[in-house]
Amino acid sequence: MVAKALFKREEELARVYGTRKVDVLLQSLRCPECGAEGLRRRRYVGMGYGDVAAVEKRMLQAIARRFDSSCRKCETGKLQGDGRAHMYALYSDAERSHLVVHLGLTREDDGRVRVRRRCWIVPLDGTSQPIEEDDERLHAWWLESRVRQALQLRDEASVRKAFVQLADQGINTGLVLREHAHFLLESGLNAEALAIMQKSLAEDPEQPELLRRAALLYAGYGNPGAAADLFVRAHDLIGGDTVLPDLIRAAYQARRYGMLQVAADQLLERDPENLLALKALVCCQSASRIRSLQGAWQSLARAAEAAGDRTSAHAGRRWSEMLGSAIPDWEASLSARAYARSLAESLENAGCDVETSPSPLIAGDANIPCDLEFTTPEGDRYVVFLIAGQVRTHVERTLRAAFAALAADPERTGARPLPLSVQPLPWAIMRYAAGDSVAALDLGLDADTTLSAHTENIATMLWAAERYFGMLLDFTPDSLRDVDAILERYHESGLGSAGFPLQCAIASYVGEVVLREVEGAAWKDGDAEMDPRLIQLPGGGEVNVLGKIGKYLRNGSEDSVYHFATTAIELADSAEPTDSGGGAK
Amino acid sequence: MSVERTETIDAATARDGYAVLSIHQFDDWEPADERVEQLRHKLATYERFLATPRYLAHFHALPVRIELVTSSPPPEEVRRICRQWNVELSEPVDDE
Numbered sequence: 001m002v003a004k005a006l007f008k009r010e011e012e013l014a015r016v017y018g019t020r021k022v023d024v025l026l027q028s029l030r031c032p033e034c035g036a037e038g039l040r041r042r043r044y045v046g047m048g049y050g051d052v053a054a055v056e057k058r059m060l061q062a063i064a065r066r067f068d069s070s071c072r073k074c075e076t077g078k079l080q081g082d083g084r085a086h087m088y089a090l091y092s093d094a095e096r097s098h099l100v101v102h103l104g105l106t107r108e109d110d111g112r113v114r115v116r117r118r119c120w121i122v123p124l125d126g127t128s129q130p131i132e133e134d135d136e137r138l139h140a141w142w143l144e145s146r147v148r149q150a151l152q153l154r155d156e157a158s159v160r161k162a163f164v165q166l167a168d169q170g171i172n173t174g175l176v177l178r179e180h181a182h183f184l185l186e187s188g189l190n191a192e193a194l195a196i197m198q199k200s201l202a203e204d205p206e207q208p209e210l211l212r213r214a215a216l217l218y219a220g221y222g223n224p225g226a227a228a229d230l231f232v233r234a235h236d237l238i239g240g241d242t243v244l245p246d247l248i249r250a251a252y253q254a255r256r257y258g259m260l261q262v263a264a265d266q267l268l269e270r271d272p273e274n275l276l277a278l279k280a281l282v283c284c285q286s287a288s289r290i291r292s293l294q295g296a297w298q299s300l301a302r303a304a305e306a307a308g309d310r311t312s313a314h315a316g317r318r319w320s321e322m323l324g325s326a327i328p329d330w331e332a333s334l335s336a337r338a339y340a341r342s343l344a345e346s347l348e349n350a351g352c353d354v355e356t357s358p359s360p361l362i363a364g365d366a367n368i369p370c371d372l373e374f375t376t377p378e379g380d381r382y383v384v385f386l387i388a389g390q391v392r393t394h395v396e397r398t399l400r401a402a403f404a405a406l407a408a409d410p411e412r413t414g415a416r417p418l419p420l421s422v423q424p425l426p427w428a429i430m431r432y433a434a435g436d437s438v439a440a441l442d443l444g445l446d447a448d449t450t451l452s453a454h455t456e457n458i459a460t461m462l463w464a465a466e467r468y469f470g471m472l473l474d475f476t477p478d479s480l481r482d483v484d485a486i487l488e489r490y491h492e493s494g495l496g497s498a499g500f501p502l503q504c505a506i507a508s509y510v511g512e513v514v515l516r517e518v519e520g521a522a523w524k525d526g527d528a529e530m531d532p533r534l535i536q537l538p539g540g541g542e543v544n545v546l547g548k549i550g551k552y553l554r555n556g557s558e559d560s561v562y563h564f565a566t567t568a569i570e571l572a573d574s575a576e577p578t579d580s581g582g583g584a585k
Numbered sequence: 586m587s588v589e590r591t592e593t594i595d596a597a598t599a600r601d602g603y604a605v606l607s608i609h610q611f612d613d614w615e616p617a618d619e620r621v622e623q624l625r626h627k628l629a630t631y632e633r634f635l636a637t638p639r640y641l642a643h644f645h646a647l648p649v650r651i652e653l654v655t656s657s658p659p660p661e662e663v664r665r666i667c668r669q670w671n672v673e674l675s676e677p678v679d680d681e
Contacts, residue, residue, distance in 0.1 A: 363602060363646075363647075363648060364602045364646070364647070365601060365602030366601060366602025366603050366647065366648050367601075367602070368648050387671070388668070388671075389668055389669050389670060389671040390669055390670060390671065392628075392632060392670055392671065393632045393635045393636065393649075394606070394631075394632075394635060394649035394650065394651050394671070395649075395671050397604075397635065397645075397647070397648060397649045398648035398649055398650075401646060401647060401648040402648065404646075449641060449642045449643075449645055450642050450643075451642075499645065500638075500641040500642075500645040501645065501646075546638060547638075
């Protein structure tokens with residue numbers, strides 16, 4: 001009978017490493033002098049087995065081995081490997097069980113040793129049971145053993161070849177492909193890993209962790225639609241609330257508001273004060289149900305207040321207040337013009353002073369129309385923007401330009417923008433409309449967006465960091481932690497964004513930190529449309545600071561600018577100096 | 586320049602203080618289902634273009650219009666997409 005207590009630790013390791021858990025031999029050592037026995041645990045890495053006999057061969061080699069250590073009991077005899085019981089444990093993730101090959105040694109009177117071999121399956125959290133050596137289930141262990149063997153080959157080419165060989169032999173299960181994909185991910189070959197992951201999921205669709213990792217990759221590649229689909233599948237398999245925040249982010253970025261609402265509702269069922277879910281809920285609402293939208297903002301304001309998130313609390317209070325005016329529901333059948341008439345009538349009945357033909361806002365050479373302007377009996381002045389269709393990126397940009405023009409309009413000092421739409425509005429637009437200081441900075445900031453006049457951008461960044469975030473940036477690599485903190489304020493758990501001028505101001509500062517640390521590094525023009533300006537390192541590497549800032553805003557702290565820049569600095573430091581003396585400092 | 590070329594930007598100009606991205610469809614809209622699907626893809630391409638540093642470096646502060654210029658009357662589904670996406674539709678005027 002296999003003592004299950006011995007496998008507690010093995011089970012814990014199996015849960016962490018899955019297929020990759022190394023083999024373990026629990027070997028009974030014997031003192032020939034006093035006869036005492038004790039267990040020794042030995043790890044075997046990268047062993048490939050095809051049957052029980054091969055495992056036994058490995059065990060017998062260990063049993064025959066000589067040991068230098070002495071018996072702790074009598075302190076005289078040198079230990080020998082041929083104690084009474086030996087167990088070799090191989091793990092299979094597919095079967096979620098260890099296979100234990102047990103060798104029992106008995107000594108005959110004539111000195112000969114008899115070996116008895118038995119096999120057991122020890123499931124995680126289950127009861128061990130004997131298994132015949134020709135049982136077909138054992139194929140799972142032999143296969144995973146070969147996968148571990150392939151992964152043990154250190155160089156990329158050999159591992160690739162080993163996986164190709166497995167595939168050629170028709171061994172192309174979801175599990176093999178999954179491990180191949182994980183290997184590629186560790187090697188930084190993300191695109192290739194994603195392709196293999198998809199193949200693995202086609203073979204075995206019920207791999208929640210793989211679904212989640214593939215979804216994160218898609219999200220990182222800016223394909224939130226595919227990411228959201230995979231997160232939903234992972235959530236269906238795992239349940240709980242571990243996947244829901246990721247799903248909310250992906251659904252929001254893909255503008256899949258039905259999915260967003262479902263994910264937010266589910267998260268709120270578990271945690272009614274969850275700020276991400278409450279923000280997502282606000283994003284799902286529209287002017288077709290004003291009271292519902294106002295209620296969502298009020299809930300957010302209360303939860304944000306309790307959590308100490310002053311920015312979200314401010315947005316919640318401001319929107320509740322704005323929607324407290326006599327604003328009727330925007331019936332989906334009404335055009336923007338018809339709704340404007342209905343809105344004007346309702347506001348006039350409530351004692352507001354309404355201008356139904358307001359002058360357009362002036363943004364440079366552009367006249368941006370607005371739909372209505374009104375002043376409440378309390379003296380609050382609003383400029384209304386009605387959006388009938390979806391608020392796609394170009395509409396968002398136009399609204400942003402209009403809000404900036406409104407803030408700079410001397411004729412409309414103190415007037416607040418009030419965007420209303422029958423479709424959900426992006427979080428950033430609602431933040432701009434709420435007018436908190438961090439959003440106002442983003443809206444009003446000017447910077448050189450060709451990333452050529454860095455001095456001006458850096459001055460802007462230093463001023464903004466001190467004025468709005470209370471941070472004194474000192475050009476040290478450590479100050480990039482503060483930059484991360486600023487970006488976090490705009491990331492807002494994946495719902496936020498930041499305007500391009502602010503991104504450029506931050507990029508100029510981060511670039512300056514790198515330039516000060518790495519002698520010979522310099523800004524240069526990039527080639528691709530996504531990389532307008534890069535930092536060329538003396539060792540030949542390139543650093544796309546602006547791209548990294550965009551990634552942080554999309555993905556959050558996993559794309560830390562601090563880690564990115566310090567890694568670049570370390571890499572440059574470790575590079576060989578060039579002949580011209582332009583090497584890393 | 587047509588909706589068939591789903592991955593290209595037909596025209597991006599600054600006009601009256603706006604950044605104007607145009608889609609030109611000078612051929613007819615047959616087969617309609619295919620053209621409609623291509624239009625959706627093309628609009629997604631335009632949306633991605635609006636987020637590129639190359640675009641933002643020059644036009645980030647400008648309000649944006651997307652217009653669809655067509656020389657033949659589009660199917661109803663195209664009109665619906667234009668309303669949904671807030672795309673301005675410019676089509677031939679019938680003088681009769």
